[in-house]
Amino acid sequence: MSTLTDPPKPGFRLSQLIYDTRYRSITIQVIALVLIVGAFWWLGNNTVNNLNALGKDFDFGFLNSAAGYDINQRLIEYDNQMSHGRAALVGILNTLLVAFMGCVSALIIGVFVGVLRLSKNWVVSKLMAVYVEGFRNVPLLIWILLIGAVMSESMPQPREFRGEDATQSMYFSDNVAVTNRGIWIPRLGFANSISGEDAVAPIDGATPVAAGGADWLLILGTLALSLIAMRYVRNRADKVQQSTGDRPTIWYQQLAILVIPVGVVLIALGATIVSPYLKGFNFTEGTHLRNSLIALWVALSLYTGAFIAEIVRAGILAVSKGQSEAAAALGIQPSRTMKLVILPQAMRVIIPPLISQFLNLTKNSSLAIAVGYMDVRATLGGITINQTGRELEGMLLMGAFYLALSLLISGGMNYYNRSTQLAER
Amino acid sequence: MSDTPVTYVRTQMLDQQAPPTSEVGPVRWMRENLFSSPMNAILTILSLYVVYVVISHVGPWLVNGIWDADSLSECREIIAATGDGHHSAACFGVITARWHQLVFGYYPSELYWRPVLALVVFLVGIAPVMFPSLPRKLYIVTMAAPFLCFWLLWGGSIWFPIAIALGFGVGVVAHKLLDANVSSLAGMIGAILLPLIYWLYICGPLAGGLASIIPLGIEFVPSRSFGGFMLSIVIGLSAIVISLPLGILLALARRSDLFIIKTCAVVFIEVIRGIPLIVWLFTAQLLLNYFLPPGSSFDLTLRVIIMVTLFAAAYIAEVIRGGLAALPKGQYEGADSLGLNYWQSMQLIVLPQALKISIPGIVNTFIGLFKDTTLVVFIGLFDPLGIASAIRATTEWNGIYWELFLFIGIMFFISCFSMGRYSLYLEKKLQREHR
Incomplete structure (x- = not known):
């Protein structure tokens, strides 16, 4: 036998960077990194040049200067002497408000419609199918504009409510007024407010009341404590059931825990219902839901509700029939089968797509621009940018806000999703 | 006992008796489907009432619609002249009078054949992709279609x-x-x-x-002349066609072992998906000029198409990633064991199967994308809604709302609904094939 071929030389040769799969991945990544850094450098360089050419700088100081514009819907105190930053915060809160309201109502609509679409009742299921297909296949923007037009074009004017021969009347014994300038609903006023605000009589001769933020916090806090106590009572009932087999009747305890503390707080604060009434050319007092809010809210809820209905339907269909049959075989009452067997399993299928629908709704709330709702796009991304000429900074902040919100919602929901997910192997 | 004479044997079967009337035909159907329980009966009556209210309000308005009027005032005169003068009627005259504008925007009227021809070319090009039974020679049209459509639309x-x-x-x-x-x-x-x-x-x-x-x-036609449904279709289709390959690449990058490439793909996809399209459109309108070399400026429609494409690509990447994840690991390992390199194994083994699984999701993304093309109205392009407000701003049609919304909504409904049905058909077909 002649000589064997030499074993490959140890050590590193440059050609390995291309031909050896162990090193090639590093080569590719380095090239990619260089390209990406280069691209960003190019974009950044262009931006700097363009900003210089326009005589602008990159500075977030504009957030502290006076905004000088009014916002018609505000959840926190704001007037046009306050800063752009404050205006942006008002817009952010408005976005969050409509997103939250939309998520809640879309979920309710979606669950109802999804269940009804599975109904054996032919008329009902077909009606729901028409609703779902109608809303899923027409752009959201058209629905927003349409509902906005319904509100502003075909609702009565406030002056039609006036006088002896009024052509229009308020609903719910003069408590709710539906007009082309929005809907007025009653609000709560507090005679013994703890917020320290000045009490004003809503109508001549009435008890002076204040609409305090602190009062609402107190009420919500009481509600939260009640809910915790209710949970405690329920857990104790579960324990009794586990040990004795009999479930104690607790619904009256639950009801008492829910109602009595809040009722006591409301009476102590001297809460009274303040109804809207006609004053001059418009309604006053009560809470004014603007057309913009209503159009956006209703359209978002109906549109997203149609998508959620499909998700709920698919989730319920995904639970096999054997599950409910097994529950019956175990002797679980039919009324509890849904809660104990079907829903927990359906929820696993429903929750992940539901999260993305909530995310979609939140992002779609930026269509507020169609009806002039003052969300963060209208304040920070609209008037502020136009007034200060700070497109770059404004858009950056707005993008960061939406991104953070999306990541937060999906993060939170994914955490919840993991806790309900089946632990497999 | 066997020889006991049989006294009576029925030799003929009796005719079958008719079932009770409550168990056949519409009566039974109604009993089972509409009034099976008191709750169901209430629901039925309630829904029928809702249907009645809607039809009694909208029905006459639709049926009495005036189709030949050149302005809103003329339409109202016709309504007042007919019937008792107090009934409601739609003024669909706006659709007939402004039909060309709603469909083509401000495209020169003598050149309308060009967008129509472009659509035909596109449909012929997409046919072999959608229906595999067609001759494979048609793929030549498929490859030429993008360039031909571009040339027909913009000219030059x-x-x-x-x-x-x-x-x-x-x-x-x-x-x-x-x-x-x-x-x-x-x-x-x-x-x-x-x-x-x-x-x-x-x-x-x-x-x-x-x-x-x-x-x-x-003849060259500037993008500013594009409008109406033509603009929606141009933006939607070009974004769809370009975003699919981009989305595939992004999905592959996100599942790659290479850390830097994976990180870039994740960041790109999450940032694009985390921010609403409308913010991206404003970015295209306000900020793109900052990022490009000084003095360069290009067409707003083109910028919008690029933005919408990137937006759709991120969503499609996520759909395809789902398809890639759903593929059994054995397929990847099988490809490796055959000695195929990365691109070969993706091209020959993995992607054909993964794409097949993700087709319904991709079609749904396209439906969403097509609906989202209406958002371009906010940056000043004349999509159908922009044309509608332009029509409303003229003296002839000042104050017309419902007819235009209805028309645009129905047009979108037809296209999106048929795309959705196609996706369902594909889903069913793929399920059969897997069995």
Whole structure:
């Protein structure tokens, strides 16, 4: 036998960077990194040049200067002497408000419609199918504009409510007024407010009341404590059931825990219902839901509700029939089968797509621009940018806000999703 | 006992008795489907009442609709002249009077054949992709369609789209040559780099030179003239066509083992998906000029198409990633054990199966994308809703709302609903194939 071929030389040769799969991945990544850094450098360089050419700088100081514009819907105190930053915060809160309201109502609509679409009742299921297909296949923007037009074009004017021969009347014994300038609903006023605000009589001769933020916090806090106590009572009932087999009747305890503390707080604060009434050319007092809010809210809820209905339907269909049959075989009452067997399993299928629908709704709330709702796009991304000429900074902040919100919602929901997910192997 | 005479044997069967009337036909159907329980009966009556209310309000308005009127006042005169003068009626005259505007926007009227022809070319090009039974020769149309449609829509010199198309030819040739003679990596790099160099430095002069030697072309139409449903379709379809390959690449990058590439893909996808499209459109309108070299500015419609494409690509990437994840691991391992390299195994084994699984999701993304094209109205383009407000701003049709919304809504409904049905058909077909 002649000589064997030499074993490959140890050590590193440059050609390995291309031909050896162990090193090639590093080569590719380095090239990619260089390209990406280069691209960003190019974009950044262009931006700097363009900003210089326009005589602008990159500075977030504009957030502290006076905004000088009014916002018609505000959840926190704001007037046009306050800063752009404050205006942006008002817009952010408005976005969050409509997103939250939309998520809640879309979920309710979606669950109802999804269940009804599975109904054996032919008329009902077909009606729901028409609703779902109608809303899923027409752009959201058209629905927003349409509902906005319904509100502003075909609702009565406030002056039609006036006088002896009024052509229009308020609903719910003069408590709710539906007009082309929005809907007025009653609000709560507090005679013994703890917020320290000045009490004003809503109508001549009435008890002076204040609409305090602190009062609402107190009420919500009481509600939260009640809910915790209710949970405690329920857990104790579960324990009794586990040990004795009999479930104690607790619904009256639950009801008492829910109602009595809040009722006591409301009476102590001297809460009274303040109804809207006609004053001059418009309604006053009560809470004014603007057309913009209503159009956006209703359209978002109906549109997203149609998508959620499909998700709920698919989730319920995904639970096999054997599950409910097994529950019956175990002797679980039919009324509890849904809660104990079907829903927990359906929820696993429903929750992940539901999260993305909530995310979609939140992002779609930026269509507020169609009806002039003052969300963060209208304040920070609209008037502020136009007034200060700070497109770059404004858009950056707005993008960061939406991104953070999306990541937060999906993060939170994914955490919840993991806790309900089946632990497999 | 066997010889006991049988006294009576029935030799003929009796005719079957008719079932009770409550168990047949519409009565039974109604009992089972509408009134099976008190709750169901209440629901039925309630829904029938809702249907009645809607029809009694909208029905006459629709049926009495006036189709031939040139202005809102003329339409109202016709309504007042007919019937008792107090009934409601729709003024669909706006649709007949402004039909061309709603469909083509401000495109020159003598050139309407061009967008129509472009649509026909596109449909012929997409046919072999959608229906595999068609002859494979049609793929030639598929490959030529993007350039032909571009040329038909915008017009100008024919050499420009041809020069662009040549770039792809350069890429294919470079890939073939380098792959066979040098290495597959060199083939990949060459297939990307050479066309880029060609487009950046050679394409423009070549097209210009050819155009000056043989001036062959049709009238140029600026993007500002695009509008109506034509604009929606142009933005939607071009975004769909370009975003699919981009989305595939992004999905592959996100599942890649290479850390830097994976990180970039994740960041890109999450940032795009985390921010609403409308913010991206405003970015295209307000900020793009900051990021490009000073003095360069390009068409707003083109910017919108790029933005919508990137937006759709991120969503499609997530859909395809789902398809890739749903594929059994054995498929990847099988491809490796056959000795295929990364691109071969993706192209021959993984992607055909993964794409098949994700088709319904991709179609749904396209439906969403097509609906989202209405958002371009906010940056001043004349999509159907923009045309609608332009029509409303004229003296003839000032104050017309419902008819336009209804018309635009129905047009969108028809296209999105049929796309959705196609996706369902595909889903069913794929399920059958897997069995």
